[in-house]
Amino acid sequence: MNRRLVLLLLLALAVAVPLSLLAGRVWIDPFDPQTRNAALIVLQLRLPRAALALVLGAGLGTAGAAMQGFLRNPLADPGLFGIAPGAALGAVLSFWTGYAASAYLLPVFALIGAGGAMALLALIAGRDGGVALFTLAGLMIASLAGALMSLAISLAPTPFAMSEIVTWLMGALADRSWREVWIATPLTLAGIAVLLAAGRSLDALTLGEAAARSLGLDPRRLQVLMIAGIGLTVGASVAVAGIIGFVGLIVPHLVRPLTDRRPSSLLVPSALAGALLLLVADCLCRVLPLAGAELRLGIALSLIGAPFFLHLLLRMRRGLA
């Protein structure tokens, strides 16, 4: 059943990727070679953007699936670990210091922020590997990073820096180049590989912590894998695209009913579905007729994601009643 789902998703991607290269403010007709600058638009603007959508979507989808398996909660989101706010704080500091002018420093600052959040998480979470303490630690890191970010924004040296920061925080893939692809791809792929290695442990956790340990689960090792895997995927994504929420929440949900519901069976389909979702959403942002600028991807996904989350909550409430 899983193989068929993976094939279907690959097929959908095979259709969506070429289409996404043609769609945009300038529509490219593949049968009419007369479009001006077509090669330039496809190779320098749309191809890196599509590649980035695929890579980041795959990373966020896998991170969400792993996170829901780890916390045994269908409402969990990779953002809960505070790694995304940590990375965003790093990026904001780079704006504040003016270093963002150099194209490589913003991602580097963001990755340092993500690494700091990961280290803090590992430090607080302790040795026993308990999930509750870990989640609370993540929430505290998220709110601390959020507060520091607000502080940095409020103390921004110039109004220009402030507007730069605020715009950047609303994640987007617009104007990204191959440079961002080369930064994000290796980190994200490494993160996905780490999360795939956690698959069996996540399966064992289905039975609760005690039974999982009796099946040979090493909670400490799983925790390390989760911090590294979520840190790499989410950190890389924030570093090149700003905050893109809800992919990690929605995607595993849509995929789960089509699998046997074991956390490990969810990882690969969630990667593919995440890639597809981000690619399609980014295309829609590009073609939506909006006066002035194009719709920011982060805003678009929150506009879809928040009602989806509410729908889930309502359905769960009905289930509990």
Added chain:
Amino acid sequence: MSGYATLEANGLGLAGRLSGVTLSLRAGEVTAICGPNGAGKSSLLGCLAGLTKHDAGTVLLDSTPLERVAPAERARRLGFLPQSPEVAWDVSVEVLISLGRLPWKGAPAGEAQAAIDGAIAAMDLEAFRHRPVSRLSGGERARALMARVLATRPDWLLADEPLANLDLAHAAALLRRFHAQSAEGRGVVLVLHDLAMAMNHADRVVVLHNGRVFADGPPSEALAPGVIRAVWSCEARWLGDPGTQALSVS
């Protein structure tokens, strides 16, 4: 069955919960651990399963200290069913049972399927194989969770209150299945709250009181009225014939 025929506790101590517990459990027997609330039953079972770290003493699996047994090996030898087990995702019965194969990473797929089929047969779950866990009754769910432990093909079955939330008929049926497992040479250790169940169905009863072994032996001795008076502080006597006795508490 392999050579692991004994599971021993030697002077086990755990701050505030266990003190100087020494026991030698044998495969091929159903041993019930009984005691009032807070006596240390679950702590003892957790120590025997290698899940709870104890402060003093050792647990020996066929004369090897348990902490020296690799986690995967321990997981293959000791099957553990926690109190009020959870199933986080609404998987099918077959997928749930297949989780019991996790400690056997790298084993041939045919062997895994045979173990899963065997566990399904032992717990009489063929009709529910593809049913989601959320659509099982309490009794069916208890059997499916037990089958998950059996799919590991462990030498020992350690279960913490496996009969909680089961009605009389289902509890008795599950106990018969535990007996069938012990007849196959497995060691079965159950924490039981219901003294009549322990009296009628266990081969051996260990009574814990304030973290110490108060009585250890055949049910008729370990659960004699004198022991019940001393440990549970109530006057009680056994009615009926051996095997179907009931406890009358005054």
